[in-house]
Amino acid sequence: MMKPNNHMALAIFTTICCCLPLGIVAIVKANTVDSLYIAKQYTAAIMAANEAKKWSYVGIFISLIIWVIYILFFGGLAAIGGLASFAS
Numbered sequence: 001m002m003k004p005n006n007h008m009a010l011a012i013f014t015t016i017c018c019c020l021p022l023g024i025v026a027i028v029k030a031n032t033v034d035s036l037y038i039a040k041q042y043t044a045a046i047m048a049a050n051e052a053k054k055w056s057y058v059g060i061f062i063s064l065i066i067w068v069i070y071i072l073f074f075g076g077l078a079a080i081g082g083l084a085s086f087a088s
Helices: 008-018 020-038 042-087
Strands: none
Touching: 008 020, 008 042, 020 042
């Protein structure tokens, strides 16, 4: 049986660039994949790999949502400020 991808690079990317708490969860899950595979617990290794990928994607998605809200909020404030200075 082939060793599943542990998605460690994705987990590290999530931790550094997106969402620290969920990225740490993803790193912990990714870190267990290799040890489970070596212990011949193939099903558990696949589940850990899927969990690492899931938490990485959730962290990236939540980070993107927060950035969109941030840009819309402050972009809206800038537009209102620009309109207020234009009217006077």
